[in-house]
Amino acid sequence: MATIYLKNVSRRYGQRSVLDGLTLTVNHGECFTLLGPSGCGKTVLLRLIAGFEQPTAGSIRIGDALVADASAHVPPDRRDLGVVFQEYAVWPHMSVFDNVGYPLKLAKTPKEERADRVMETIALVNLHSLEKRLPSELSGGQQQRVALARALVGKPSLMLLDEPLSNLDANLREEMRFEIKELQRKLNITVMYVTHDQEIALAISDRIAVMDTQGRIRQIGSPEDIFEKPVDSFVFSFMGVANFLQVRREGNEFFVGKGGQRAPWDRPHGDSLAWVAAFRPSDVVIRRDGNGLKGRVKRASFLGPVMDYLVEIDGAHLRTTVDTHTAVANNLMFDDDQPCVVGVREVHWFDADTIQSAGEAWA
């Protein structure tokens, strides 16, 4: 069983604290993603679990075994796990076969059995007939498959993946994220995946932990939970293009931007005067006329499959997109400075003083 228990784990480098008292449980057989901006400590956390780093405080257990605390440290070679790195880390002086077979060789697996298992694993990651190649003769995507096979061949119950797709081009990345998910399901292993790319996290995870730049976990939940019910503005803006529409309270009335149009949504709970209504571009319905907030298209950009609109409503701005075919079919090809009417399906309310925009989240 590969349940991971982290208890009050801290890691500091000199004066700088990267992780501070972090507690987390990753269940057996789930695909768990650590998602956060660069420098948030997610990679450090993965390296602590792998054993490449030692916690300054707290304890880490994998299954029944205590692998690290203040006085003990099991080195990575004795933790029974597979690790895949961003840089592929396949050994350039060994063939694909030897790369994949190395863990078995160290485990002194008999030669025949070793060959069988290596070929089996190579087939599993779709590298058939490339086993004699050297890594330099493979593409980036193939090299990453070798790294995957090498991590899987010892049948570990836990796989750690550190941004394994970020060196690949967009098409390959899209293809491989689904393959990794397939493998995880098929082999029923625990996967801990580290990334800064929210799309990958949404696509492959059973649960996601969103981390902020201070190394704190802001929210843990299923992809739907995280995307549809973000606990705060940081999580909301980190998960995709975010619209933050300024709304001001005057007495008991809520107005959009600087103008006189009422905000047509359920009211927020709280006394603040300055609010922000947050929503996704996909929550926006834009029309030429009818009911809704009146604004104008400040900037219309044709991006091929979609039209991208920047809309201004009384000094407040929002972004939305319309599929090009829908826009053409429904007379929604706006030009710059044309008037429009905007409806929003649902909003999240945030107090304007506590807002953390995407820019800050990434900084």
Add this chain to the structure above:
Amino acid sequence: MSAPVRKKFFVGTAGIILFLSIAVLVVFVAFPVVLILFNAFWTKGAFNLVDVAAVLREPDTYQALLNSVFIAGGTTIGSTIIGTFFAWLVTRTDLPYKNFMKGMFLVPFMLPSFIGALAWKMLLSPRAGYINRLFMDYFGFDGPVFNIYSYYGIMAVEVMYLFPFVFIQVCGALERMDPTLEESARISGAGLFTITRRITIPLVLPSILSGALLIMLYSMAHFGTVAVLGIENGIFNIPTLIYERIHQSAGSFAAIRTGTVLATVLVVSAAFIIWLQGKVLGKGRYQIIAGKSFRPMELKLRGLRYPLLILCLAYIGFTIVLPTVVIFMVGGLKTYGLPFTMENLSLDNYKFILFDYKTTKDAIWNSVSLGLSAAVITMFAGVMISYVIVKMKVRGKGILEFLGMLPFSVPGSVIALGVILAWSGKFGVNLYNTVWIILVAYIARYMAFSLKANSAALEQVHDSLIEAARACGASMWQSLRDIVLPLVRPGMFAAFFLIFLPSLRELTVSIMLYAPTTRTIGVAIYTLNEDGETVMSAALAGIALVIIITGQTLITGLTGASVKAK
């Protein structure tokens, strides 16, 4: 899964490697240098600066200091101009046969400069030099055209052998430079000469300066050329004066003191130059590395194309071919001074020194065995030390990083002196007058080469390659054996040859440490020349050249093949 293992074990293995690394650097490099500083500043049990000043004020030492600075200054200026000019010529113009030229300009790197000095002595010594004689006998000149036994003679010869340091730096910078930096000047309306003057040269200035400082460093501490050409007219620089004092006074206290004070000056100026170079490179190097690669623009030389080609060929002929030919010709003469006619030339000298003459046979044997041993030992020590510096995260690494810098800033004559102080029995081990003392000095001298080659190779090995092995179940030792060592093998290979080849022609260190039976090739060539056995000296120099060039060709072939195999 196994039971938790105490942290101590993990630190322990790393600790052993760290300790060994520090021990190697301390014993071979730091200890001798410290002894020099100690001897220079510590007399009669007390710190003493007055005596140091007194030594420096002696006319001989003072003059040697001035000479070192003057010669190094002249050499640096000359080499920088020539190196930059040729680098620009082969990278930015349509000069014919550019690649061949580029290769030829690097040849002086592998030729020992003191053999060159010897050749130039044969060509341009005031009375006996062949060129001077030619002009006096056939063109009716009253005196020599050029006296090589002069400051300018010494500088000229040093420039010939040192300019590649600037050449290679500037070539590298010009080749790596993003061509769009120049193209954007062109689209702005600037012609090629304006671009060269206002964009290209300023951008590669840090590289030029860094190459120049390197030459300064080498020239200050350079022994061979000044020894061969200067002593005749009483021109000494710091290294030759150290040698002169130690050699003549057979280890007297006063001589050692002068030596250690001069050595201290060398160490301090070397450290200063290296610091300065670090500053120039660190702060001044612009981010000019290319993104997309296009061929850079070439300046059309038009009418100047062939005159400049002839200039290059003449330069190569005059500075590389001519001295080499002279060495081989003189080596074939019955007696020095005879004209080069068929009946005067034979292979007898070569046969004699290879098969019959004990001094030269010993010297060749000594150099080869010393070179091999030093190369092997230094190669392995270098891998270990570089591994700690580049890859390991252990406490105490800072000390090692500092010690690792040391070999780069300690010139040969300083090492030789330090080794004498350390290994002459004062500390329980007496290696003086044995070949072991030369071996110890070689290890210290070439540690820098090994560290450079091996850390470059190790930096190519990404941490994740090693961590991947650990995650696969490899212990630290297994990951070293299966992953790290195979991957740095090319670096070790390079280190081996970087040490073996230069050690075959080493002079600066060996000359201070040799005993009658422990001459090296360099020492034998030098002493034969001193004793007036010019033809024997030339013949041995010729054989040394053959060995060096064969070795170099072999490596180029081997490394070329291994690059292709990858």
Add this chain to the structure above:
Amino acid sequence: MPHVRLVNVTKRFGTVTAVDNLNFTIEKGECFSMLGPSGCGKTTTLRMVAGFENMDDGEVYVGDRLLSSPAKNFYLPPEKRDFGMVFQAFAVWPHLSVYENVAFPLRIRKVNSAELHKRVTDALTATNLLDSASASPDDLSGGGKQRVALARALAINPDVMLLDEPLSSLDPHLREEMRFEIKALQRRYGFCIIYVTHDQSEAMALSDRILVMRGGVAQQIDSPLNIYANPANRFVFSFIGLSNFLEVHKANNAYRLAGGDCLPEGLAPPPALAGHERLSLASRPAEIEFSDAPNVLRGQVARKAYLGETIDYLVKLGEQSLRVQKARHSPGPEQGTNCGLLLLRPTWYA
């Protein structure tokens, strides 16, 4: 009268034809993009216009001024062409201040100092760089450096601006912002732009017309909307956004998916392609609807992935499969169930 004209331009590297008989014209003030994958010849074409690359055949004109013509043995070097140009890797000179970088083209042209100062200040103001005038470009961010490059190109007030992937070294946020800045500068100064990029959305957002290139050959020259709505061939279709291709075979006068069912009634190639035995049926993941109607394609949902803004489906149709993407609010079938698919804009290629 078109402003920039390329006539039968051809470039070979050894035996490889990098640009093959290319013809196009650009109007004054137009933004013209060359779009294609790396190695398609777009950058080579731009560099021939700039004069950095010789051409093997053809002619380049600006206005009625001939710039290059191998046939007439005429070639004007880049420094005489009076273009502005911005490169991918910024190419600002680190040894000169921002001000001096921008002043360089004017100093070369020996513009008097009052005029020079006015024009540099003007260019720096237009690019929001006035505060950094005395800074070293190395102290600026990537976006800042690219603004310096733009200001330098603007300084001589050129009427043709060449942009070689100017935004691809920047991070996505900045890329979008700079796109609008370039557009704004063009409106203000009125130069025409030749823009090279491999990013289709960048080309779509900026351009008046786009040339799609592949292997040195022009595939289509058209407005962004037409390139998207009516791609001239399968390559152009696949280069603009996500795409699906279904292989269709004709047998006994019926069209059948390779390794699958017959096509439903009403889904057939246009008469012009009726003669072909093998065809590709192209569609875009966002332009497919789930449908219960009788005459639609039938398949099984092999994968359903929640991606936040969109839900991504992989639907098996016999041995082939289709990607379908729906906005997150739209309902759709569950993984493993059967479904009907209606292609909103089926497009056929031979």
